[in-house]
Amino acid sequence: MSSGHHVPSIGMCVRVWLALLVLTGFTIFIASQDLGMLNTPVALLVACTKATLVIVFFMGVKWNTPLTKTVAVSGFVWLLILFFMGMNDYLTRGWLGVAGR
């Protein structure tokens, strides 16, 4: 086997898998409860946790080079740039009280 490549254990895979299934059940359950403004943040938090589990363990970022970690994070950072700078427009429309500004 080539040096430096981490082979994930079956036990770890199964634990992550179970965690993902449990979180899926949780997100369905919590969606049926009325949490007011909190429904979406909770759903997103659960989704992010699941995505992180997949990225870190199944995709092996945990055992990868710092460069790969940077690349993996940078995609999401750039997405946030798009969201923040874009919503910066939508959420502040009408602040002046002038139509169209």
Place this chain on the structure above:
Amino acid sequence: MSNSTNPVSAAKPHPKLQSHFFSMDQQLEASTLGMWVFLVTEVMFFGGLFMAYIVYRNMYPHAWVEASAELNWKLGGLNTGVLICSSITMALAVRAAMMGNRKQQLINIAITSILGATFLVVKFFEYKAKFEHHLVPGPHFDPSLEQGMQIFFSLYFVMTGIHALHMVIGLGIMAYIFIQAWKGTYDAEYFAPVEVSGLYWHFVDIVWIFLFPLLYLLGAHGA
């Protein structure tokens, strides 16, 4: 950059070592880095759609809840489970490839493919139901529904449609590496194609992890 030449491959280069690389390690690192960079572009690709989602959900919160309630969250949830199961078998396939275990590799790739196909079949029935209920945007859209719902369904079809397209491509990749694995192409030195295919498959799973709560579960609590 690691230039440490594997003593074995220095003596006799691995048959799968391409001539412009120094070593199998360098080749593998290039492949995985390449896949990660590609996945960044995929994140941005779906990102444009998520941007539209955020804008319109913020604009039409009520229509979003109404429209989401029209989706079948049970089928969506089933598909989420199916994809999560396919992710673990994919991870196990990569593990088997790293260890040079051909048989386990084949079994896991096969299960992954079957689960992927299951996902698409379920998706097909969901789409069919939407057509029957006039929930497809355009001239045949149910006119009694409120404004904003048409945008939701436009986004729903584009997002899940492009996701499904990625699944189809993923199945093609699975078929390819299954055949290659059958031929015994991969070993403990050369498993980069299996590993990068796995990265792709997991990514498609992650997209669905976000799509499921954002599209299917908004109407569940009846706000």
Place this chain on the structure above:
Amino acid sequence: MSSTLPLFPPSASTVAGDVDALFFFILAVSAFFAVLVSVLILYFTFKFKGKHGEAGADIHGSLTLELIWTGIPFVLAMVMFVWGAQLFFTLAKPPADAMDVFVVGKQWMWKVQHPEGVREINELHVPIGRPVRLTMGSEDVIHDFFIPAFRVKMDVVPGRLTTMWFTATTVGEYHIFCAQYCGTKHSGMIGTVVAMLPEDYEVWLAGGRSTGSAVQNGERLFTELSCITCHKADTSGRGPTLAGVFGSTVQLNDGRKVLADENYLRESIMSPQAKVVQGFQPIMPTFQGLVSEENLLQLIAYVKTLKPAEPAPAPVKK
């Protein structure tokens, strides 16, 4: 063409001079740097012409110089930003006493409606010395209302209303251009602003054929479209009363609060269920396709005139 070649547009509004001032400031800074760098490069080219195979001096850089030529452009750029932003605010926010004119863009003409009801096409008559606010909508694609002599421009976006304002200062006729590409006859979507002395404007207005003022038309539509059956003057209707709604903060049924500006009123007619007022059911049908942009502007003009009957109205409602 006149005998002298014009190099500069006429300045015929109160803001034109301010815009030109910023233009000349940036022009001066730019010219300074353009000349500086060009002269240096040419000087070095001649002064340091090398012999065959010779190498230049062994210089790698200078932190001091780098900091200087990072710092100075930064400071100048910030000056330009602040100046430009301050000017933008002036141009964006109409004075409170501005007179209202409605503009509707459609492929490929401008339809103008004065508050008194006089309409014109591809022409806009305005009095000088008085701020004019244009409220603009589009029937099809994005257009852009551009008056170079006034240094003002604003996109006219379908699905929402936009505003711009100016105060003309000099009597004359000036171009109106559509500045956002809008299809085949984009370059034919032009017109003329006629800036007149106020007394001439009154004469012109009196001579125009009026079909009732915008508010009157809005009131008529309010009845014709049966808005009045639900939106009653008191709180007994199935919809919220519209008295005093304009400019107020509206409490929605999902907990949000919005400022009721022209675009809120527009959205409430076209996508009534996007923002439902607290305490009411989402039962209003959309009027998308049933009212034209012009009618919409008239309806809004009418709603804006509705004042609460009592001095202390019930909490703001739609």
Place this chain on the structure above:
Amino acid sequence: MKEADVQQEPSYLGAPYGLASWLLTKDHKRIAILYLISITIFFAIGGSFAAMIRAELVTPQGDFLTADLYNKVFTLHGVVMIFFFLIPSIPATLGNFFMPIMIGAKDLAFPRINLLSWYIYVVGATLTLAAVIMGGVDTGWTFYTPYSSVSSTTNVTTAALGVFITGFSSILTGFNFIVTVHRMRAPGMTWFRMPLFVWANYATSLVMILGTPVIAITVLLIAAERALHLGIFDPRIGGDPVLFQHLFWFYSHPAVYIMILPGMGVISELVANVSRKQIFGYSFVAFSSLAIAIIGFLVWGHHMFVTGQSIYAGLVFSIITMLVAVPSAVKTFNWTATMYKGAVVWDSPLFWVLGFMGLFLIGGLTGLFLGAMGLDIHLHDTYFVVAHFHYIMVGGGVMAFLGGLHFYWPKMTGRMYSEPLAKVASMLVFFGFNLTFFPQFIVGYMGMPRRYHSYPAEFQVFNVLSTAGATVLGAGYLMILLYLVYSVVKGPKAPMNPWGATGLEWKIQSPPITHNFHETPVVTEEAYDYLHAPAPTREVTHHE
């Protein structure tokens, strides 16, 4: 290694022979040549559209073309020049050819994907040309909704799909470059020994992979709106057309940096060479490329100051726009300082450097006018904007491309072209360009909107000047094409290092062998070590 040994192996051009060996090649140098031929064809197509535009605008009435045809012509001029010429221009030709050599690699990390990117480009380009043949497209290259999605009756869907497909070609090039720079550098080639051209291409690649997917999905949505009646940007069902502009400019503003950053990289190489001196402030020039690439993603809203974007968003976009001017200024000053106490060589590369600097200065500085919000209200969508971005993308980008092409031509083809002709051509292009586009600044401030088929008579003088300049410019470009093609057939053989330049690419034979290097080079010196560079030589040494 003696050069005599080097010549025993045939160059990449001749080994092996035959059309199939070119169309199936995995050699980055051959793929670069394939790209070079393709983009030249598209430059000619885009240029002929430009000629039609200029001919039309000689008279104010609009009597040469119909309005409909004129709109199609300027749309195709934009689409062809931007997506099929400017974006691939330097990265896919000079970058593809020299980036691996400059870092001491035998090829890009993924040679097959490199070839695939060219084929994707060809498919996308063919589809767009099909849209032209089927009757054209008239939305402007910006594809603004709802005109593109609802109103236009032309072949928007086909053209949009063409752009969508071509996007992937650009993504694949960028992704290949990034992996190559990270994983394929020769021993000793540290990040701060890399030539600045590599840095610039790396920064460009970041923009390509992070921005291009967004435009891809956006134009795909337009195609979907037209073909499937979905409605994401349709105001009739409550969509927001301004959202399209956000998504469009999220890519298309950084795309300007895709067009200019590699040009800046080329100029960094050329300035050091013509001054025969280490580049002034290497790390500042290198990091300013990254700064431009990254900050460039935060400024897209300055295209939307008057589109109904909120004033607060406009403020944020405007201040960051002003910030992005700083790294560009830093580069310009460093290039200038590089020439100080140099030993300037008056060969043709110098002429391209001077031309680039002059035009880029004007292009960059006029960006300040447009970044200042209050002034942009007046200038937005006028000819001032047209002149500004032509100064950046043609004055800057194309001058740098031509400069790089002339500088590297001996290495790529193994032939020398006529130096006097090159000098004349560079001046022709420089003066023709200024005559074409400088009057547009004036007519723009006077208020002439862009994309106008007919215009008021008082603008005619400037348009006539512009058209006259375009004729000179066209003659300059044609001249370059002729003598370069001639040089391939009849030009004298080029030596290994005609400019006396530093860098690995000048230490291998001209043209290079298929695997670039006989043995993997080991790098021990910094870039631009002109103190130890050989003297320029045009003669092929006797043992070659």
